[in-house]
Amino acid sequence: xxxxxxxxxxxxxxxxxxxxxxxxxxxxxxxxxxxxxxxxxxxxxxxxxxxxxxxxxxxxxxxxxxxxxxxxxxxxxxxxxxxxxxxxxxxxxxxxxxxxxxxxxxxxxxxxxxxxxxxxxxxxxxxxxxxxxxxxxxxxxxxxxxxxxxxxxxxxxxxxxxxxxxxxxxxxxxxxxxxxxxxxxxxxxxxxxxxxxxxx
Amino acid sequence: xxxxxxxxxxxxxxxxxxxxxxxxxxxxxxxxxxxxxxxxxxxxxxxxxxxxxxxxxxxxxxxxxxxxxxxxxxxxxxxxxxxxxxxxxxxxxxxxxxxxxxxxxxxxxxxxx
Numbered sequence: 001x002x003x004x005x006x007x008x009x010x011x012x013x014x015x016x017x018x019x020x021x022x023x024x025x026x027x028x029x030x031x032x033x034x035x036x037x038x039x040x041x042x043x044x045x046x047x048x049x050x051x052x053x054x055x056x057x058x059x060x061x062x063x064x065x066x067x068x069x070x071x072x073x074x075x076x077x078x079x080x081x082x083x084x085x086x087x088x089x090x091x092x093x094x095x096x097x098x099x100x101x102x103x104x105x106x107x108x109x110x111x112x113x114x115x116x117x118x119x120x121x122x123x124x125x126x127x128x129x130x131x132x133x134x135x136x137x138x139x140x141x142x143x144x145x146x147x148x149x150x151x152x153x154x155x156x157x158x159x160x161x162x163x164x165x166x167x168x169x170x171x172x173x174x175x176x177x178x179x180x181x182x183x184x185x186x187x188x189x190x191x192x193x194x195x196x197x198x199x200x
Numbered sequence: 201x202x203x204x205x206x207x208x209x210x211x212x213x214x215x216x217x218x219x220x221x222x223x224x225x226x227x228x229x230x231x232x233x234x235x236x237x238x239x240x241x242x243x244x245x246x247x248x249x250x251x252x253x254x255x256x257x258x259x260x261x262x263x264x265x266x267x268x269x270x271x272x273x274x275x276x277x278x279x280x281x282x283x284x285x286x287x288x289x290x291x292x293x294x295x296x297x298x299x300x301x302x303x304x305x306x307x308x309x310x311x312x313x
Contacts, residue, residue: 009266011256012230019228019259019291020298020306039313045265047227049272074271076227076261081309085302088228088259102271104226108294110306137297181313188307192300 010042015083022087022184023106025094025131026115027123031144032091033075035115035174039181040077040089048073051101072101089184094127099134111138111191113183115174118149121160128161138194140187142172166190225275225282227261230291237286246277250287257290 024032037044050069075091090105092098094114099106112131116124131139141163143149152160154169163169168186173179233254240247246269253263264274281287298306 009253009256009258009262011258014257016230016257017290018302019230020294020302021228042262045262047261047265047271049270074227074261076265078259078262079309079313082305085305085309086230086259087306087309088261090227090261102227107226108296108298110298110303177313181310185307185310188303188310191297192303192307194297 008043012080012086013083016080016086018085020085020087020110021108022089022110022187023094023112023137024089024091024115025112025127025139026144027117027120027127028093030115030117030120030123031174032115035113035142035144035172035180035183036075036077036089036091038175038177038179039079039184041080042078044075044077044091046073046075049101051097072098074102094130096126096130096134099130106135106137109135109137111140111187111194113187114139114141115144115172116141116157116161117146118143118152118157119146121157124161128163138187138191140168140170140183140190142170142174142183142186144174145171166193225260225279225289226294227259227264227271228291229260229289230257231260231263231278231282232257232288232290234286234288240281240284240286244277246273247281250274250277250281254287 024036026032033044048071050071077089079087081087092102092105114124114127114131131137141161143157157169168190170183170186172183231254233251239251243251249267250263253266260274260278261271264271267274278287282289
């Protein structure tokens with residue numbers, strides 16, 4: 001899954017005056033970049049930040065060199081959804097240290113689409129915990145159907161992931177444009193009716 | 201990961217400013233060069249590269265990715281150029297969730313994919 005950072009810049013039309021973002025969140029290898037690439041109008045781009053061991057916090061290992069750095073990558077894509085509006089899709093691992101590093105990434109977002117591999121449901125627990133306690137943003141869950149994945153019912157997964165009754169859970173093939181778009185649509189529909197909207 | 205090998209630390213490149221004067225620039229913020237502004241008299245290499253990159257409209261994240269620089273660094277460079285009038289912010293900064301009207305536009309666009 002190579003990211004095309006060779007300079008193939010495609011400028012936005014001058015009519016665009018608003019940008020919005022959706023975070024595509026999930027554990028490593030769950031298909032975030034695949035989903036972004038299937039719907040993005042540009043080849044997914046990658047940007048990287050380095051952090052020192054001091055900011056790694058709970059993940060720091062005793063004996064590690066004090067100056068050790070970790071690179072955290074973020075892949076993203078873009079969809080010009082109307083002549084005036086562009087939507088960015090930012091792929092983020094979603095663990096605690098990531099939110100610490102990318103301050104402001106969650107601010108003003110439509111919401112998060114959480115990709116889950118049903119073979120490794122437990123990998124998602126920290127992601128959900130961070131979304132709920134830290135961002136408070138609406139989210140929907142997309143089950144990326146890998147071959148050989150156990151065929152849990154959405155009710156079983158809702159219980160296993162301790163999700164609210166109104167949190168959308170959809171099956172998704174991240175390689176498929178229509179399927180990925182449908183997952184994003186479910187999230188935006190959910191965001192339109194999200195309780196917090198009543199307060200704004 | 202080219203910037204990892206950069207011999208100069210980010211705080212040197214940004215003249216020691218860790219916190220941009222504008223706290224409104226986000227990865228999705230849209231930037232474009234002000235065509236009417238004269239070019240800076242003594243731009244740094246990074247400033248010149250960013251201005252060249254933003255000859256058309258791009259988000260800050262795209263500019264950072266193409267320049268192979270961390271978003272956090274490009275935010276600082278961009279905010280300086282915004283303050284001096286060389287770079288324009290084309291999208292209003294958003295601190296609250298998008299409005300219902302904006303969400304409907306996004307929904308319409310996604311349904312057309």
